[in-house]
Amino acid sequence: MSRRIALSVAAGVVVLGGAGAFAFAYAGDQTPTLAHSTARYTAPDSGRDGSLTFTTEVTASSGVKSLKILPWPANSSFAKMGLTEKDMASAESATCKSAGDDTVRCTYTTKVSGAEAASSPHGSWHVAVLATAKDGRTTLDTKAADFEVN
Template sequence: MSKRLVVSSLAAVAAVAAGTVVFVSSADAAVPDKPEISKATAHYTAEADGGASLTFTASVADNSKIKNLRVLAWPASSGLAPTAAEMRDVEEATCKATSTTVSTCTYTVKTSAKEAATLPEGVWHVSALATAKDHDTTFAPHAATFTVKH
């Protein structure tokens, strides 16, 4: 048994004996090996000029940092079922690091009044493909939903 392990063990025993429990954690211990998409939200807003905007935001974590997050919004009524392979060619969100392993990614798109009027009403899904700098990927076919109303 190494001296460092013995000293650490004795320190833990002393802390418990004194009635004090100390928890040591590492932020990197909870960081996923593959990209993890969380806190995903989508907001569709009809603009005063008749146009519309969609903002999708998600927190993305990976132990090798995030390379990009690709985003595709599609109407549920369309019957589409995008695959991860198809997502490789869609638009990217803008990602900003909030720590060494987590980024907040935001995708915003605006449409003209003419374009907004042609969007199918009802529930829409947002699919997202996260790619880490080590090239691991995670695909979320239904990362978020929103409703289009005219």
């Protein structure tokens, strides 16, 4: 092999190796991801409270710090203006438990009284979630799951 070809091959290996190391390092610093999100609404009935339960799995390479939940009616002002992380600041938190290496399974449950159900808008609702990783990265999903209030 000539010296020129050997130098070209060596330079190529260095460039590809550096690109691979960058890609590997970058992959470790991803924003949180959500999977398997579901919402289940049970209306109050015969004097018993109903409930709303939301579950999801969150994966973050640095670990999950928190998950905020905000149910909202599809015909609200959020549908026109859009939700922001600022809107989620006072949202309620889900309870999260380890489900693997960098993954947690989070659950949020709240009771719904008959009076609350009667005064709430009927129709389609969405669940917005704000996932925050331990490294400070965030993911906002304004329509992580849907449910119906009749």
